[in-house]
Every structure is written in C-alpha cells, then in structure tokens.
Amino acid sequence: MSLFEAADAIGLMTFSISGFLMGVRKGLDILGIVIAAFLTALGGGVIRDVIVGHTPIAFTQSTVLLFVVAGIILALILKLHTKKQPERFSIFILMDSIGLVAFAITGALVGIEAEFNLFGVMLLAFITAVGGGMLRDMMVNEVPIVLTSDFYGTVALLIALLIYICDILDCLGSFTLITIAASTLSLRLVAYYQKWQLPKIGGDL
Numbered sequence: 001m002s003l004f005e006a007a008d009a010i011g012l013m014t015f016s017i018s019g020f021l022m023g024v025r026k027g028l029d030i031l032g033i034v035i036a037a038f039l040t041a042l043g044g045g046v047i048r049d050v051i052v053g054h055t056p057i058a059f060t061q062s063t064v065l066l067f068v069v070a071g072i073i074l075a076l077i078l079k080l081h082t083k084k085q086p087e088r089f090s091i092f093i094l095m096d097s098i099g100l101v102a103f104a105i106t107g108a109l110v111g112i113e114a115e116f117n118l119f120g121v122m123l124l125a126f127i128t129a130v131g132g133g134m135l136r137d138m139m140v141n142e143v144p145i146v147l148t149s150d151f152y153g154t155v156a157l158l159i160a161l162l163i164y165i166c167d168i169l170d171c172l173g174s175f176t177l178i179t180i181a182a183s184t185l186s187l188r189l190v191a192y193y194q195k196w197q198l199p200k201i202g203g204d205l
Contacts, residue, residue, distance in 0.1 A: 016071030
C-alpha cells in the first residue's frame with residue numbers, strides 16, 4: 001500500500017466515524033446515520049476527482065466502500081463502549097481532525113500529480129479535506145465546522161502549502177509527509193483545545 005492509499009484509507013475510516021457520531025448526536029435514525037457517515041467520508045473525494053477530470057474512485061474501487069463500512073462498524077463499537085457524551089465528542093474531534101489531515105494530504109498529492117499550481121493544489125486539498133464535512137453539517141442543519149473553527153480549514157491549506165514547497169524543493173517523500181501529518185494534526189488538536197483563533201475584523205458594516 002502506497003502512502004497515498006494509506007492516507008486515503010485513514011481519511012475514509014476516520015471521517016466515516018465522525019459522520020456516524022455526528023448522526024448519533026443529532027438523533028438521526030439508522031439510515032440517516034449511515035448516510036451521514038458515507039457523505040462525510042466520500043463527499044470531498046468525489047468533488048476532488050470531478051475537478052481533476054477523473055471518475056470518482058468511490059464509484060470504481062470497492063475497497064473504498066469497505067473502508068467506510070469498517071469505519072461505521074468501529075464507530076458502532078466506540079458508541080457501545082462510550083456511554084458519556086463528552087467522551088464521544090472528544091472521539092469525534094480526534095477522528096475529524098485525523099480525517100482532515102489525511103484528506104488534505106491526498107488532495108494536495110492529487111493536485112501535485114495533476115501539475116496544478118500553488119492555488120490549485122491548495123484548493124484541491126481544502127475541498128478534499130472539508131467537502132464531506134460541510135455536506136454532513138448542512139444535512140443535519142448545523143453551521144459547517146470549517147466556518148466556525150479557525151484552525152480547521154487553515155490546517156488543510158497549511159498542509160497543501162508545505163507539500164507544494166517540499167515538491168518544489170524535491171524533498172517530498174514518506175518522511176516529509178509523515179512529519180507534515182504529525183505536526184499539523186498536533187497543531188489542529190492543540191488549537192482546538194486551547195481555543196486559538198485567527199484575528200477577526202470587528203465593527204459593524
């Protein structure tokens with residue numbers, strides 16, 4: 001399994017878990033929960049593939065669906081063993097953050113392979129990372145997390161920038177990708193729990 005495939009598998013499983021837990025938190029029925037899981041896991045990747053002119057891999061590779069199903073099963077086990085809502089929410093944040101990082105990496109790598117410029121690579125990483133989550137949040141009538149958490153979409157853009165720079169410097173490899181993933185995941189989690197925010201423009205318009 002290549003590093004891209006590993007990152008994609010991690011993203012699929014963790015985002016399906018976060019979608020499942022969001023559906024549970026919103027009181028959806030079993031079908032709604034499954035739809036939330038699949039939408040979260042597959043939404044961003046489908047949009048990414050359409051942008052680069054490829055048939056979405058979710059429509060051609062059965063392993064993609066198996067990873068999502070595996071994530072749903074794992075989420076069900078976590079739900080059964082985690083009775084307290086705060087603990088479930090912590091798991092949701094962790095899974096959503098891992099999925100964010102993993103899919104930002106896959107989006108950036110697809111952009112690099114397609115020979116996109118910096119803007120294209122960053123846009124593709126951003127859409128891959130936050131697209132499914134935005135669709136999920138809108139489906140359950142909640143403001144998308146990317147619009148309320150400053151260090152969410154920013155992390156995806158930072159990952160894309162670092163990967164693009166590494167590609168320019170010809171040092172893009174397994175070690176640099178793992179380093180980028182670990183550091184940006186740590187940044188996302190620390191920023192969330194420390195409630196870090198980007199500067200805001202105050203005043204009435």
